Amino acid sequence: MTDGLSSQTPRSDLQVSCSKLERSRLELKLSYFQPKSWSSNPHCSACVEIAWNSALSDDGERRDRPLFIRSVPLLKPHHRLAILLHDGIRGDKGKTGLSLLRFSEAAIAAVIDRDCAGENLAELTGIPCAAPIVASVADALPYQPDVLAIGIAPTGGALPDEWQLEIRLAIAAGLSVANGLHTRLMDDPELVALLKPGQWIWDMRQEPAGLAIGTGKAKTLPCLRVLTVGTDMAIGKMSTSIALHRASQQRGMRSKFLATGQAGLMIAGDGVALDAVRVDFASGAVEQMVMQFGNEFEILHIEGQGSLLNPSSTATLPLIRGSQPTHLILVHRAGQTQLSRLADIFIPPLRDVVTLYEAVSTAAGAFPRVPVAAIALNTHHLDDVAAEEAIEQVSIETGLPCTDPIRFGAAKLLDAIL
């Protein structure tokens, strides 16, 4: 049984009793476990880990209580991925798959994109990856993947029939599936029936079990908490947080990247799919994630979501309130003047955006002062000379340290925090 998983049959009626357990701490890993006793939420994660604390009660009897319940990442560095990315390399819906290509520690066996099968991946994407591009799941099988990662968000959100057939084929061929869509694949009994021992479906874009509302208590943690914020969506907040995390590790710090979206979860494992959490529990979900790691690590790099300037995503506020950041890093795309998908909304001067983020974080003094420590400038579309000029200009305009952490490394940003 791969990954220590037990039987793959959905067991939504499973009840755990542990009054007889002798161990003080037990970790249960189940592939599909709905902890009915703690949550009636049908959105709860497909895979959860429960840590138990065993103690003697007043009447001398041993009682076991759940210390925490968290979703468990199923994707591991030893896996070989086939990334389902139809029309995603040239199109604009493949952000998750392209992020996986850029950052995943797992090997990429093949990329599936019917639009550019046979072409050169590195030339098309600029990402140094030698994996072949193939037209279908069937064509990917000879490259021996063991996990199919769904790396694209279909227009409208619903899964096209032809993709469903491809996913079915992948499962029938023995692959596990990492699914970052809102659509739960575990709800499809025909797919579930195909699963064999050791095979799993990870529906990661689901609300975790056992959530509570937020309280702001992350501010009591001793660690640094660095949150990326942005002038728009999809401009490099996740990449910046990962680059900062790796720079922190290189300096010997106990550092942790905490994912808040499906791409980050596939890359790093620990975190929460914030956009699948109900508003009532949004800041609480972030708080639970940060509290879980905040005593263990010196610095947490929390992946930002959305933008205070973009009406499509309001995830920024629960991220700020839940993580109680000590520092913000503002991410901007060089030269961008309007929101990319809502062109009638203009991006204000960066110094005003800095003031806005600091004002919201501090909330007129209700919370401690939180500085925007530096600007991460996405210069992907510029050559080196133009990139350096843009960075210099933003640094002068804002009076803050600035660099492109993907192109030039994140050391300058980290210096501004430490």
Added chain:
Amino acid sequence: MTDGLSSQTPRSDLQVSCSKLERSRLELKLSYFQPKSWSSNPHCSACVEIAWNSALSDDGERRDRPLFIRSVPLLKPHHRLAILLHDGIRGDKGKTGLSLLRFSEAAIAAVIDRDCAGENLAELTGIPCAAPIVASVADALPYQPDVLAIGIAPTGGALPDEWQLEIRLAIAAGLSVANGLHTRLMDDPELVALLKPGQWIWDMRQEPAGLAIGTGKAKTLPCLRVLTVGTDMAIGKMSTSIALHRASQQRGMRSKFLATGQAGLMIAGDGVALDAVRVDFASGAVEQMVMQFGNEFEILHIEGQGSLLNPSSTATLPLIRGSQPTHLILVHRAGQTQLSRLADIFIPPLRDVVTLYEAVSTAAGAFPRVPVAAIALNTHHLDDVAAEEAIEQVSIETGLPCTDPIRFGAAKLLDAIL
């Protein structure tokens, strides 16, 4: 069949086909309908209304498209309510039930609170309501209620076993149930099996079907959009919005109150249970609600939620982005210096809170300027003289019009908007 409802059996496999329909607009009301074709979301509302638009397509064939899908309020002014409010009159968990007592247009047959059965409701609550307080659902039946409204949030969120028995008894006795808890009663097959024709369970705290992400397009509406915001949670935002709505109607305006929480939904019907919506769709849910009524009414009064100062609720941002308010009304409790449930968080000076809300709404210029037009001051705990002094003081401190809209009427607030 009461309320035009069809059979009460859950029909989650129902598919609607309407290519043959001749009418240009058809409204379907079904008691438990999951529109699988538009949403795979298991949180969708228990009752939805679909408006169809029929048009000739290019090939000359008649096509029917859903214009909108919205949840339908099932509680109507002709109903007689029994309010389940155990320990809620003296305790602090009965906000929903007490709001119903104060504002519901439906008659109150009885209030069920085991803690103060037989006592005088008006004396205990200050709300002029002559309904008896009884100890149980069984004791309420002689007063001939036809709907049991769950007016209390149990500690921890889960429904205690004894309450479940009471709800079962109510349904068996022929009552419908208005449920504002996160827990879905329609998921309990034993309860559903007890429903007879004309009887319903309204699980209102569920995500509506057919949501999309927000775009900020509410700013194009011609109507006034007034959003209440607050220095804390549970201080009178809903009451203020209802008072403003009634004052607007008294002036002959086409006015609409839009609920965003379970109490508001029970009182007014139209709206969205925002805290049950996933973060991804939060501003979109508010936007959909506002767009649905924004061309039909001159002024929308949107019930506020949460507070930018309170880390427990981050619903304020999707409300601001989704409704694109033209005016904000800041609600504050006279003399309150700290958050009521998080006493380590101090409320900043009101003029700074005004600046914060205006800054977030305008977002450094990305959105049109939105003024805080006036302050609604909750003086429930003061006598008339002290209330007038507090109002005068806040008005001087902020330089804004101020009154207590429950005690003195909302005319002064409305004047500040018009």
